[in-house]
Amino acid sequence: MESAHPTAPRPEVSVVIPTRNRPDLVQRAARSALDQTLRQIEVIVVIDGPDATTREALASIGDPRLRIVETDTQRGAPAARNAGVRRAAAKWTALLDDDDAWLPSKLAVQIRLARRTSVPVPIVASRLFVRTPRTEFVLPHRLPAPDQPTSEYLAVRHGLFHGDGFIQTSTIMAPTDLLLRVPFTDGLRRLQELDWTLRCLELTGTGLVYAPEPLVVWYADENRPRVSFDAPWREAVAWLKQSRSRMTPRAYAALAMSVISAMAATSNSPRVFADLLREARRHGKPGWLDYLTFLQIWLVPSGPRRVVRDFMLSRRRARSTRTATL
Numbered sequence: 001m002e003s004a005h006p007t008a009p010r011p012e013v014s015v016v017i018p019t020r021n022r023p024d025l026v027q028r029a030a031r032s033a034l035d036q037t038l039r040q041i042e043v044i045v046v047i048d049g050p051d052a053t054t055r056e057a058l059a060s061i062g063d064p065r066l067r068i069v070e071t072d073t074q075r076g077a078p079a080a081r082n083a084g085v086r087r088a089a090a091k092w093t094a095l096l097d098d099d100d101a102w103l104p105s106k107l108a109v110q111i112r113l114a115r116r117t118s119v120p121v122p123i124v125a126s127r128l129f130v131r132t133p134r135t136e137f138v139l140p141h142r143l144p145a146p147d148q149p150t151s152e153y154l155a156v157r158h159g160l161f162h163g164d165g166f167i168q169t170s171t172i173m174a175p176t177d178l179l180l181r182v183p184f185t186d187g188l189r190r191l192q193e194l195d196w197t198l199r200c201l202e203l204t205g206t207g208l209v210y211a212p213e214p215l216v217v218w219y220a221d222e223n224r225p226r227v228s229f230d231a232p233w234r235e236a237v238a239w240l241k242q243s244r245s246r247m248t249p250r251a252y253a254a255l256a257m258s259v260i261s262a263m264a265a266t267s268n269s270p271r272v273f274a275d276l277l278r279e280a281r282r283h284g285k286p287g288w289l290d291y292l293t294f295l296q297i298w299l300v301p302s303g304p305r306r307v308v309r310d311f312m313l314s315r316r317r318a319r320s321t322r323t324a325t326l
Helices: 023-034 052-059 077-086 106-116 150-155 176-181 192-200 233-242 249-257 259-267 270-283 288-299 302-325
Strands: 013-019 041-047 066-070 092-095 100-102 121-131 136-139 173-175 206-219
Touching (some): 013 077, 023 041, 023 052, 077 176, 092 176, 106 121, 106 173, 106 206, 233 249, 233 259, 249 270, 259 270
Parallel strands (some): 041 066, 121 206
Antiparallel strands (some): 092 173, 121 136, 121 173
């Protein structure tokens, strides 16, 4: 089922937001999209399965640029995202998760970058603010270096905590044709944006372009259910093995010993620990920091790790702010 408004001029950007059973959060996300300084947009919210409460909450916004699509069955965020892209009318489509929000200039900055870049088929991303219950910091810590393999930029750490290279769904704006040609993997619960990006980069002419400023707010709440806490590690290990050809050996080892291990550590299984280490060494090229990361993930519980991460990253941001004001 879809609600639509009278025909309007073709938008410059279509915004796609998948959601289910989070009316307050998706209202915040949708309003942040509708409040963009780039006004000629459409916002397509795809409700993943019947959800009258969310439909009514969105209908109360009353903006003619908002379109509400409600699917017959629940299939997950990737399928809902793909359904929204198929309805996009603009040349460009920007993705927004229902628990995130955009700064007002986000789309205007990305459209300018898209028009100026020499990359034939650009995936335009940006930095973002991460807000946790304890602090706020900015990711990624650094932008891609010239000629650096993208898989290594996105996977290899330069410190004990993630975020040296990073891409997150709500930062992505890309040609609608690319999103139609390379849809999100239906049923994949974690690593959706990384999987999609690596598959896109197999196509000739596709490349990553980053806005240097943070344009998105990622609310990393810890008091509500999240797929990342569910940690479907068996699925993630299978994805890693299937995706080996899309990344360098260095990136493969880094992912196995960091992101994948962080999910698999919930198993508390020495066998899983050994299997992942063997996989990283057999098919990848680990560095010393990968080994250190691997050990701290398996030896330190995730809760204390997040507390230490937030403390260290907030100190890094404070130092950067002081330096910038001198």
